[in-house]
Amino acid sequence: MATSLLLRNLRHQKLHTSSLAACGSLIGGSAKRPLAASPFVHKWASLARPFSSRPIGNDVIGIDLGTTNSCVSVMEGKTPKVIENAEGARTTPSVVAFDQKGELVVGTPAKRQAVTNPSNTFFGTKRLIGRRFDDSHTQKEMKMVPYKIVRAPNGDAWVEANGQKYSPSQIGAFVLTKMKETAEAYLGKTVSKAVVTVPAYFNDAQRQATKDAGKIAGLDVQRIINEPTAAALSYGLNNKEGLVAVFDLGGGTFDVSILEISNGVFEVKATNGDTFLGGEDFDNALLEFLVSEFKRTDAIDLSKDRLALQRLREAAERAKIELSSTSQTDINLPFITADASGAKHLNITLTRSKFESLVDQLISRTVNPCKNCLKDAGISVKEVDEVLLVGGMTRVPKVQQIVAEIFGKSPSKGVNPDEAVAMGAAIQGGILRGDVKELLLLDVTPLSLGIETLGGIFTRLINRNTTIPTKKSQVFSTAAENQTQVGIKVLQGEREMAADNKLLGEFELVGIPPAPRGMPQIEVTFDIDANGIVTVSAKDKSTGKEQNITIRSSGGLSEDEIEKMVKEGLRAVSSSPQKQNMRRSGNRWFLLPD
Known part of the structure; x- marks a missing residue:
């Protein structure tokens, strides 16, 4: 709180100082103290400076570049507005495909044709961004997706379609271009500036690769901000205050952040997470179960059949979503395969309890990052005023139950899990433009x-x-x-x-x-x-x-x-x-x- 008070005073006094003088340097373990003023005051003044409200002109859109879905928002006055895409949806699937003619398809149309074109349809590539081909996570992903993951000449993990290799940054750029076009259609003018969000636990290489994606898409990325922080900006826009925990479980990544919101200052106390934990893993767990069940009942292994696997993957995702609001669901896939006796069909009734048992280990992996984040922030569970849920996977009842157990209180429904991050990015864009002068964001390195x-x-x-x-x-x-x-x-x-x-x-x-x-x-x-x-x-x-x-x-x-x-x-x-x-x-x- 003392930090927040000091920051507000600094903003009112409009202190300016060079970051070199502000931060000092360590030589042999001793800091060089600037002569002009207290090093503590200079340090926080320099931190506030890059987040000043100096207008940068033109619209700055906010983009949540998600593993599964992406969303774009823009400020209208002092209120962020989520922009609908050409299909009328407020989020766009982060799916990129190349058809038989080699033409690019992005978003909902790409997702629709995935069953008939699985090897040339890319999804979940955000999990590969900034990763090496030899990374254990990359090797694990290779076994779960129908498209080719290949070693680039530089050793990175790239993907391949129709004999052409693409970096994950390029695939991300295709999605960013789609979001840019969505915003331009709504605004009726060209957009070149954006704030793009990344998982809080992304390392420097992954942040650079995301910024590269923006550049390839023709966007001047004004700021890269962390997804939980963006969600907190959206939550705190309406004068909300206190210590807030943001639990962000999306399609491919998990983050947790603790923030203090006070008089418009959003100060991140600590962050933690797992860059390879999300809805894709839940889908894969269910996919493996369906394959094993069909092998048990029909003695046929579907794991080598790409068309069948893609149908199973889509069915698994639908079942996962349905089980958030119902206790059981039926998975029916006619003509999933065939043998000498004729066509084979898959018919399975899946209960919520069975689904929860399949993903229990995945949900449990969120516990330690939350505890470590609280420890790093130096606060107890009782001090947390609100717990925000972000990301589509937080709709799973078992996830909400675990969150309540970790933090000792029911999570807030104060933000839309699918849209809060993009809205927060738009708010940051408003801060950079000078439209939003009351807010100051202080983030951390993870x-x-x-x-x-x-x-x-x-x-x-x-x-x-x-x-x-x-x-x-x-x-x-x-x-x-x-x-x-x-x-x-x-x-x-x-x-x-x-x-x-x-x-x-x-x-x-x-x-x-x-x-x-x-x-x-x-x-x-x-x-x-x-x-x-x-x-x-x-x-x-x-x-x-x-x-x-x-x-x-x-x-x-x-x-x-x-x-x-x-x-x-x-x-x-x-x-x-x-x-x-x-x-x-x-x-x-x-x-x-x-």
């Missing part, structure tokens, strides 16, 4: 950031749940005699050993004058912007030589590739340049002692 140091240790520079934007520096030195270069491996995660964390990127600082080990002073600076995107620099303090990179996924799309995708009308080449091998031998380094 995972710790640091570098690999001597012995393969992960040395943190920025801890998880640090308010962003932020900047921090620390001084390191060489670990070998006359070492003239150091390799900087940038990592994100919570494990003690560097190899156990996510490698975001790496670069080298060369040209260090030969000197005894421990003598050179190399200042490493991490800078996280308001989108949660990281820039890292390393500077040799004796020579002034500096090297920096904006971190993107280890094999992410290059600027040239993105431009090519844009120019070719979202048709990208299927290859990308390999990253140069980096010289690592002998380039060890360590943190200077205090």
Whole structure:
């Protein structure tokens, strides 16, 4: 609360300060304090600055780019409005397909033709965004989808249709283009600016890939904001206050965030989650059950039949939805397959209790992230004033029951689970435009950031749940005699050993004058912007030589590739340049002692 009060005072005083002076730097574990004013005041002033209400002109649409469905909203005055698509629906399936002629189909039409064209119909690709092909989650997904997931030349997980390879960012761009066109049809003019949401627990590589998707779609992404935070903005627009927990279980990801809302200041206290837990997993659990039941009753394995699997997948999704409002449902799929005796039909009655037993382990996976989020926020369950449910999966009665058990109170029905995130994104767009002046959003970075140091240790520079934007520096030195270069491996995660964390990127600082080990002073600076995107620099303090990179996924799309995708009308080449091998031998380094 004290933080919120200070922020409101800072806004009224209109303090301005450079983020470098505001945040200071750490050298040998000691911070350099600016002379002009209290470092605490300067720090919070710099945090408020990027969220100022300076108008940026033109409409800024808010887009919830979901795993299963997407939604677009725009501010009308000071109220967010969800825009209906061409089919009259307020959400659009995040489904992309290529028909036999190779023509692109997006949204509801793409979902309708999935049964007859499963290998060229992409869904759930948000779960692949920013992931490597060798990632365990990618390998698991490959076994569950009817389309091909392939290794890109850079090692990322891409998808393939009609012999053409597409990055998950491109597939996301097709959906974003559809949302952009939906907004333009409603507004009657071209739209180029957007706020796009991502799961709170997305790492830097996944955020970069989402921003790439916006660029490919011809959108200037003004801000990337976390989905639970956006939902809280929607909830708090009408002067709601207090400590709020946002439980967001969508089609592919799960997030939980704790926020304090006070006098228009939305301060995220902590966030946690699982980027591979959502409705797709519930569908897959039910799909596996249907396959096993049919094998038991008819002695036929449908797991290799892509057409049958797609019909089963759609039936599983329908059954899941129906069981949120009824105690049992019938799954009837005539002519699901055939053998020598003739056509075979699938007829199964599924009860809610059976469905809940099939997905019990999945629901249980939401418990620990919630407990850890409360712990990181430093609050007890009793202090939480409201629990908001976001994402279509929160309509499942068993999920609502678990939420009530975790937080000790029934969740609020204060927001629409399908639309709140897009509406919050539109509100953030209104803040950037200057239409909404009463609100200030302070988000956090979900995972710790640091570098690999001597012995393969992960040395943190920025801890998880640090308010962003932020900047921090620390001084390191060489670990070998006359070492003239150091390799900087940038990592994100919570494990003690560097190899156990996510490698975001790496670069080298060369040209260090030969000197005894421990003598050179190399200042490493991490800078996280308001989108949660990281820039890292390393500077040799004796020579002034500096090297920096904006971190993107280890094999992410290059600027040239993105431009090519844009120019070719979202048709990208299927290859990308390999990253140069980096010289690592002998380039060890360590943190200077205090």
